[in-house]
Amino acid sequence: MSARDRIFSRIKAAREHSGVAYAPQRDALETVGEDFENPVRQFVELAKENDATVEELTSGDLIEDAIREYLDRADYQGAVMFGDGLHQLSAQPGFAAASSATLVNDGMAYADTAYAGLAEAGAIVTLSPAEGKPEYAFLARIHIAVLSKSLILRDMETLWTRLRKDSPGQMPRAINVIVGPSRTADLGVPAKLGAHGPSAVHILLVDE
């Protein structure tokens, strides 16, 4: 008898002792969340509350300039890595390319489009890219996320529905729900930003 069999035999014995059937039956789950009227406003307020910065753009044409200006304002002169959604910007002059050395030396900003925004938490949602690596968003010093306002979802229930629709059969390997910069309270309160991941998260919220 394997460990698996022994574990299952104990679980089964306990269930049968309680008189519970193997196959579950239950009413549809009625989850409880927050009430709010305007998901976009809620998203922006909560993102800022969680130490992200949010910049609203009227058009996607303004993304490149907005990234440059943000990095200038942050006095950031290191390498910039672009994810799949913004890969066309990699070829633009003025963005220093990232290398393995920049990763080790903690000298990288990362910019990509987000899969969705989550209004109930002010979070951006990213998926593991087909190309590239999901860890770049966590290794970067600065994370810039481009998000269309139309992709802001009200709550997690809406997110799960959308994921099931977009990824039938097999979910993406990584679904990351990110609320502001990395932080730690292990060195006392208030929490410090930039524990292992980005110390700054900048969201470019695009109208279209």
Place this chain on the structure above:
Amino acid sequence: MGMDCSSDRFSDNSAAAVNDPKLSKPLNEMAKIMPFIRDESLGQLSDSAAAVDVSANIRAHTLAHLDFYLEQFERNVIAGGGVVHWAEDAAGANEIVLQICREKQARLVTKSKSMVTEETELAAALENAGIRAVETDLGEYIVQLRKEKPSHILAPALHVSLDEVTDAFLEHHKIERDGPPETADELLAEARQILRSDFINADVGITGANFLIAESGGMVLVTNEGNADLTACIPDTQIVVTGIEKVVPTFEDAGQLLRLLARSAIGQRLSNYTSLYHGPKQGGEFHVVLVDNGRSSMLGTDYQDMLRCIRCSACLNHCPVYSAVGGHAYGSVYSGPMGAVYTPAFAGLAVAKDLPNASTFCGRCADVCPVKIPIPKLLRYWRRDEFSRHLTAKPYRFGLRCWAWLNRYPVLYRKGLSMLTRWLSRRAVNGWLKRLPGVAGGWSDSKDLFVSEDKTFQQQYRERQSKP
């Protein structure tokens, strides 16, 4: 069960801890802040009581059908390209992980915080096998350098001062620096620098799981630092080590629990990083080690409800006993009220019998539990079992027998109590007794007893009732 446990020293440990001013400062701060931020964030929900009811039902339902959901989870992990391993105990779990690491010829392993791997003492097992295991949660990293155990399930280094972190870094980080890191910012920068190369060079990443999702074979990881994601994403091989009770049926179930987890734990709507992982990265391997280690033996017993626990630590944060003595006094991976129920189940009642007695029964742990675990009731069950298994000390058993005998004779009971009250009252100064006599003396070491009247409660009650 393989869990390192020194709970039999709780009495001595707690006496030392309660008089440790270095410990009382962070504990007092925690006790002051955490209830406030929890209440505020739960108040954001449209109906927090309903949210707790739904969450408790999710966990109770899953445990009632645990074999069904575990099999569904297993099928979906395999369908997604992962491998599921089953471990009955700590040694079995460690051996599975070691075997995978050996096959990968791993020299360096990064670990994100996982209470189950604390249970199994996986880091020590890896080190003994010549594999360097680096804890990457900052608090866990600090206690690992100091060769200590976590003192809180979410804030493992709660008991460590900044000066002590500086000392640990100076001892272990062989790097050039201008001066010793002293401020929190300097310490954080140094830890970030040191751990970065470990993240990037790790051969295997080991994580726990906050939840397992049966419908998809996914696992949920929650952190504020992002260390679990770096551990899960960078190495080609990811090993998830978690308890069999962590499974939930659907994404919606996980989402509902996540809403309460972060709010109950740290007063946030969601933790900074809530990540779901399915299967291996391209060209990599994804192993899930499901650990029993005593859990299945709790099913169908008085203690089954404890398996609903989602490790939020709200019961610790609101417990007057934990706030007075801290986590190390419990001598167990799990401390506070949840630890006082879990530890006897995992390590045995004989060694952990003092923990269920370390409770004022104020009931706050049950009030704040997001999945409605009736912790005081479970603690009473352990006390009952302790007595029935003759594990209670002889003087205590004698005292209980006397009490039980006295209770059978109400007249005698009332007379005796009346005499005792008058006797205590005569010894009180301005209504306060500084020191209780005899075996009760220990009680008054840290507090005074208020004796307002020379009459018992029942006498006073009768008098008040008889007044018009």
